[in-house]
Amino acid sequence: MSDKLLSRRAGQSGFTLMELLVVLVIMGFLLGMIVPRLGSVADSAVDTVCDSNNKGVRYFTKLFLDENGRLPSNLTSLVVYNANASSWESDYTDDLLMSNGDPDDGAEYFAEDFVTRCGVTLHQLSEAEATELRKMGIASVLYLQGENRGMEKVAVAEDVYVAMAGDVTAAAYADATDDIFPEGNPFWFGRILMGVSDQSELVTKGFIQAAALCPGGIQQQDNVTYNNYVIVLPRLEATVAGLNSVFAGQTFYALANDGTGAPASDGEIHEFSISSQEKWEFDFSCPEGHKWPDNDNDTWTIYTTQAAAEAI
Numbered sequence: 616m617s618d619k620l621l622s623r624r625a626g627q628s629g630f631t632l633m634e635l636l637v638v639l640v641i642m643g644f645l646l647g648m649i650v651p652r653l654g655s656v657a658d659s660a661v662d663t664v665c666d667s668n669n670k671g672v673r674y675f676t677k678l679f680l681d682e683n684g685r686l687p688s689n690l691t692s693l694v695v696y697n698a699n700a701s702s703w704e705s706d707y708t709d710d711l712l713m714s715n716g717d718p719d720d721g722a723e724y725f726a727e728d729f730v731t732r733c734g735v736t737l738h739q740l741s742e743a744e745a746t747e748l749r750k751m752g753i754a755s756v757l758y759l760q761g762e763n764r765g766m767e768k769v770a771v772a773e774d775v776y777v778a779m780a781g782d783v784t785a786a787a788y789a790d791a792t793d794d795i796f797p798e799g800n801p802f803w804f805g806r807i808l809m810g811v812s813d814q815s816e817l818v819t820k821g822f823i824q825a826a827a828l829c830p831g832g833i834q835q836q837d838n839v840t841y842n843n844y845v846i847v848l849p850r851l852e853a854t855v856a857g858l859n860s861v862f863a864g865q866t867f868y869a870l871a872n873d874g875t876g877a878p879a880s881d882g883e884i885h886e887f888s889i890s891s892q893e894k895w896e897f898d899f900s901c902p903e904g905h906k907w908p909d910n911d912n913d914t915w916t917i918y919t920t921q922a923a924a925e926a927i
Contacts, residue, residue, distance in 0.1 A: 661830045668827040669907040672811055672844045673899045675822045685752025686894055687817045690846060691766065691810030692756040693778035694737065695724055718837035724759065725902070726832065726839045732904030732914065733800055733808060738779035743853035745772050748807075751848075751894045757814055759841070766814065778808045780847065783858050783889075800906060801869035801887050801915055803898065805858065807848040810841070810902075829901045845900045849892035862889045868924040869915040884924050885915070 679687050695712060713730045714723045729735065740748070748771050756775070757766040769775060780803035811817055813826045832842035869885045900906060918924040 664830045665901050679822050688754045689815050691812050694776045695759045714838045722840045724841050729904040733780045735778050736782040740775045742773040747851045747853050780806050803847050806850045808845050810843045812843050832902050842902050847898040849896045852891035855891045868918045868921045870924045872914050872916050
């Protein structure tokens, strides 16, 4: 009997490298959702778990795209609707939206680091942008609602409000000069930000069991309520077409700074332009605004000439 069992086992093939990689990613992703709930976590462990979550949700979004040829729908539009006032909360610097760090007056929606690192602004979709999003597979979004009223599902259409990294409207830069461009992540400028909750198709279609939470956000739950990871959508062709003329065909130079406006110790300057992207060129941020795996500076200052950046 034992000889037969050994013979049968010897004839079985082992796991392929791809299967092992998938198992490891799944284990890391699940661990990332479980560990923060076990108690106090050291800062280094928090960063490790956050990176694991960020990599995991990125990996499974890529799998979803490969299998379905589109991005997942039912993402969260990071915009708060005040049902009582019948108006959109459009100012992300308002204490109702951005944490003021004071737990005594209750938790606000978004971490200050997320708002400032991403340069989050309110953006109203054009018909062309809405059409492009639908072609990418994003047919509906879920709005955050004021006073913890849950979320409301709406179809992606013209005039729907979304959060965007950076203000690309003409009015914002009517008199733009080298020194008044916004601080924000240059990799994400002009790109729409949406959250991945348990209602997203990544969860409802079984690609992940639950939407991961940021361990740093769990530690700050007295100050911040929103704690899901954020997909940074590819920059839309329609958004680029509607950009302020200041951005058209312009090369920019982003200087990493230390949060006070002074250059960061590494003095890194990133050259970039505002161009449209393919649907596979999505990115991810944690709800505290961290980019993975690199170029995760707290703040950047954007210039129109390399000489202006180097002169700082």
